Structures are given as C-alpha cells and as structure tokens.
Amino acid sequence: MRDYYEVLGVERNAEPRAVKSAYRKLAQKYHPDRNPGDKKAEEKFKEAAEAYSVLGDAEKRARYDRFGHEGTSRGGFDPTIFADFSDILGDIFGFGGGGGRGGGRRASRGADLRYDLRLTFEEAAFGTETKLRLPRHEGCDECSGSGSDGGAAPVSCQTCGGRGQVRVQQGFFTMAQTCPHCRGEGSKISDPCRVCKGDGQVVRERELEVSIPAGVDRGSRLRLTGEGEHGRHGGPAGDLYVVLEVEDHSRLRREGAQVASDEDVSYAQAVLGSTIEVETLHGTERLEVPPGTQAGKLFRLRGKGIERLDRRGRGDHLVQIRLKVPKPRDLDSEQLDLLRQLAVLDGEEVREGGVLSKVKELITGG
Numbered sequence: 298m299r300d301y302y303e304v305l306g307v308e309r310n311a312e313p314r315a316v317k318s319a320y321r322k323l324a325q326k327y328h329p330d331r332n333p334g335d336k337k338a339e340e341k342f343k344e345a346a347e348a349y350s351v352l353g354d355a356e357k358r359a360r361y362d363r364f365g366h367e368g369t370s371r372g373g374f375d376p377t378i379f380a381d382f383s384d385i386l387g388d389i390f391g392f393g394g395g396g397g398r399g400g401g402r403r404a405s406r407g408a409d410l411r412y413d414l415r416l417t418f419e420e421a422a423f424g425t426e427t428k429l430r431l432p433r434h435e436g437c438d439e440c441s442g443s444g445s446d447g448g449a450a451p452v453s454c455q456t457c458g459g460r461g462q463v464r465v466q467q468g469f470f471t472m473a474q475t476c477p478h479c480r481g482e483g484s485k486i487s488d489p490c491r492v493c494k495g496d497g498q499v500v501r502e503r504e505l506e507v508s509i510p511a512g513v514d515r516g517s518r519l520r521l522t523g524e525g526e527h528g529r530h531g532g533p534a535g536d537l538y539v540v541l542e543v544e545d546h547s548r549l550r551r552e553g554a555q556v557a558s559d560e561d562v563s564y565a566q567a568v569l570g571s572t573i574e575v576e577t578l579h580g581t582e583r584l585e586v587p588p589g590t591q592a593g594k595l596f597r598l599r600g601k602g603i604e605r606l607d608r609r610g611r612g613d614h615l616v617q618i619r620l621k622v623p624k625p626r627d628l629d630s631e632q633l634d635l636l637r638q639l640a641v642l643d644g645e646e647v648r649e650g651g652v653l654s655k656v657k658e659l660i661t662g663g
C-alpha cells in the first residue's frame with residue numbers, strides 16, 4: 298500500500314489546492330479515456346483517485362495523518378468517488394463544471410486541413426507563387442454562425458442539461474460521452490437556419506494565394522495559420538498544412554540543397570583534358586576536365602545548387618563524369634580506322650569490322 302502523499306507526489310504539509318492540482322494532473326494523464334486498454338494507466342488512475350478521496354477531504358486527511366491507512370475506512374474500494382469528483386473531471390475535459398458559459402454553445406477550434414501540392418523541380422528550387430482552390434467550413438452569413446433562423450438563442454439541451462456530455466457507468470468508472478441528442482453542443486436550435494440547416498457553418502470554396510519559398514523539398518510542410526476550417530461559436534480557425542510533392546527532373550538529381558548531374562566526355566577528352574559545358578539551375582557553366590580524368594570522377598560547382606531553406610546560401614552542383622562510348626554505326630570509316638590504329642599501337646586485339654563481312658568477301662571472291 299503506497300503512501301497517499303507519495304501517490305500524488307505532494308508534501309505532507311501541501312495546501313489543499315496543491316493536492317487537488319496534483320490529483321488533477323495525474324487523473325488527466327491516466328484517465329481511461331486517454332489510455333484505452335492500458336491496465337497500468339487504469340491502476341494508476343484508481344490509485345490516484347483513492348489517494349485523493351482521502352487527502353482531498355480535510356477530515357479524512359487528518360485521520361490518515363494520525364493513523365495512516367488504518368485510519369481510513371476502506372471497506373472495499375468505493376467507485377462512487379468518481380462521481381463525486383465530476384467537478385474535477387469536468388475541469389479536466391472541458392465539459393460540465395461551474396456552468397461558466399451559461400449553457401451557451403461552446404466555442405471550438407476549427408479542424409486543420411491538408412492540401413497536397415505538386416511542384417516541378419524548378420518551382421521547388423526557386424520558390425513560386427501559386428493559387429490553391431480548396432473548400433472549407435466557414436461561418437454561415439445568413440445566421441451569423443448561430444444556426445438559428447430568427448436569431449433566437451438556442452435552448453439548453455434537455456438530455457444532458459446543457460453539458461454536451463452524458464455520463465455512462467461502465468463497471469468501475471463513470472465515463473463521459475458526447476451527448477447523442479445535441480451532439481455535444483449542449484443546446485438545440487428551435488428554428489434552424491435554412492442555409493446551413495442549423496449547423497452555423499457552410500462549406501465554401503475559396504482561392505488562396507500561397508507563396509512557396511525557394512528550397513522546399515519533397516515532403517516539406519507549410520503551415521498557414523488560421524487558414525483551416527473556421528471555429529464554431531467564436532472558436533479560433535484551424536490551420537492549413539500544404540504538403541509538397543516535387544517532380545523528378547529529366548537530368549538533375551537532388552539531395553537537400555545539392556544538385557547532381559552526369560556529364561559525358563569522350564575517351565579523347567578524358568585522356569587529353571577538355572572544357573565541357575554544364576547546364577546548371579543558374580545557367581551554363583564551363584568546367585575544366587583535366588587530362589587523365591577517370592570515369593566516375595566528381596567535380597563541384599560551388600553555389601550552383603539550390604537555395605538552403607534557412608537562407609544560408611546555396612548548395613553546390615556536383616558533376617559526375619561519364620565516359621561516352623559511341624556505337625560503331627555512329628562513327629565514320631575514318632574514325633574507325635583511327636581507333637584500329639590506336640589499338641594496334643597499344644598492342645590490343647580488336648574485332649575487325651565484324652566477322653560476317655569477311656565471310657561474305659570470301660564467297661563473292663571465290
């Protein structure tokens with residue numbers, strides 16, 4: 298049996314307010330609604346509730362202080378303590394409690410929205426301005442969001458007494474559930490608005506201009522605060538998340554702010570050295586290929602990549618050298634002859650223009 302003060306994590310001389318606050322935190326953390334199926338959380342929740350049933354009551358607490366666990370009559374655990382603490386649970390879950398809002402309709406935040414946006418490689422690299430068309434729930438103009446046709450105030454829901462929640466006994470626990478009659482609103486409209494059918498909101502499609510910053514990448518998310526669905530009854534609007542998809546480039550690859558491309562050089566260029574032209578995102582660059590450059594060699598064109606999202610300059614453009622090997626049919630006879638001569642000089646054996654042509658000559662000549 299753990300010490301009740303230890304269970305709540307408070308000092309023995311803690312003020313009643315501190316005890317209540319400690320219990321509230323624990324109850325919030327381990328409430329079965331938040332930890333469905335979690336036996337450990339349920340145990341903790343019960344333990345905290347039991348500790349608070351004693352320490353939250355001045356008389357029981359005094360007895361516990363003097364006599365310990367023996368001082369509290371625990372003839373089995375009393376599940377009704379949960380009902381006794383409904384004011385606390387009400388505070389925790391934002392329903393019920395002191396009736397501070399006078400039974401009116403509760404303000405709630407609008408839902409967040411997600412929009413998947415596809416960009417070209419260049420749009421992601423340089424940023425772009427774009428217009429999104431998207432529907433969202435907005436307050437109904439006809440009834441100013443009240444949902445009521447004549448503007449009559451909604452009447453408190455009879456089923457839940459305006460709380461928006463009903464309590465259901467489930468074995469040990471009293472669970473709070475959304476009131477099925479008023480769907481959690483706590484009130485009902487007697488004369489529903491014709492436009493929104495009493496909902497107070499309508500779906501409206503609108504156009505939104507969005508500025509995409511340079512350097513965004515596949516999977517980047519832009520958050521547009523307050524561009525989600527409108528809140529209800531004065532609640533704040535949700536946010537809009539624009540999730541980006543970026544198309545591949547036919548020639549360029551991308552890794553963060555870095556861009557890479559393959560560039561072909563001929564055997565002669567690789568051996569003797571050359572200057573090649575590389576198409577970067579920022580125009581044509583000339584690249585010195587030194588004599589004896591191997592296939593696969595990497596060169597770096599500094600600052601020719603993509604703008605970093607944190608605006609700390611641009612990434613680089615990496616060039617990977619590829620050796621261009623032509624097909625014999627793409628070469629003329631002079632080029633082929635020179636290649637054969639080169640092979641002879643190198644002491645290499647090469648195929649002589651295809652075996653088939655030789656056989657043909659024999660037949661016609663013979």
Ligand SMILES: [Zn+2]
Binds near residue numbers: 477484
């Ligand atoms: Zn109700």
Ligand SMILES: [Zn+2]
Binds near residue numbers: 441445494496
């Ligand atoms: Zn309306």
